[in-house]
Amino acid sequence: MTEFEKRRIDEYRRQGLGYIKISQELNIPVGTIKSYCRRNKASSPQIDDKHYCRYCGKAVEQTTGRKEKKFCSDACRMKWWNSNRDKVDHRALRKRNCLFCGSEFTAYSTSAKKYCSHSCYIAFRFGGGSRE
Ligand SMILES: [Zn+2]
Numbered sequence: 001m002t003e004f005e006k007r008r009i010d011e012y013r014r015q016g017l018g019y020i021k022i023s024q025e026l027n028i029p030v031g032t033i034k035s036y037c038r039r040n041k042a043s044s045p046q047i048d049d050k051h052y053c054r055y056c057g058k059a060v061e062q063t064t065g066r067k068e069k070k071f072c073s074d075a076c077r078m079k080w081w082n083s084n085r086d087k088v089d090h091r092a093l094r095k096r097n098c099l100f101c102g103s104e105f106t107a108y109s110t111s112a113k114k115y116c117s118h119s120c121y122i123a124f125r126f127g128g129g130s131r132e
């Protein structure tokens with residue numbers, strides 16, 4: 001196998017291509033590619049398990065079986081959310097109906113808001129409407 005082919009294999013592996021696909025692409029027997037990858041595994045980092053910080057691009061160690069970590073640190077998470085706030089907020093905005101008066105209002109999907117206004121909240125909590 002030439003150096004060029006080896007590089008191509010590494011590249012395809014990084015892109016997540018399977019052995020068969022790579023063998024078709026490069027016209028190399030599957031067995032050759034498999035044994036190359038096996039031999040090469042120890043020296044090259046386990047790319048498949050690596051995730052990179054969305055903010056700074058640093059590799060983030062993942063804990064198997066846990067939720068995917070998208071940031072290397074809380075600081076990066078905060079910075080990312082701050083710089084993407086517009087996008088994020090827009091996506092997270094949901095229409096809801098006030099539990100008390102039924103009128104429609106918008107709230108972030110993360111918020112627990114159930115009423116269009118504070119007075120509706122008060123009215124709902126403390127027994128139905130204004131008592132004159
Ligand atoms: Zn980071």
Ligand SMILES: [Zn+2]
Pocket residue numbers: 098099100101102103115116117120
């Ligand atoms: Zn209301």
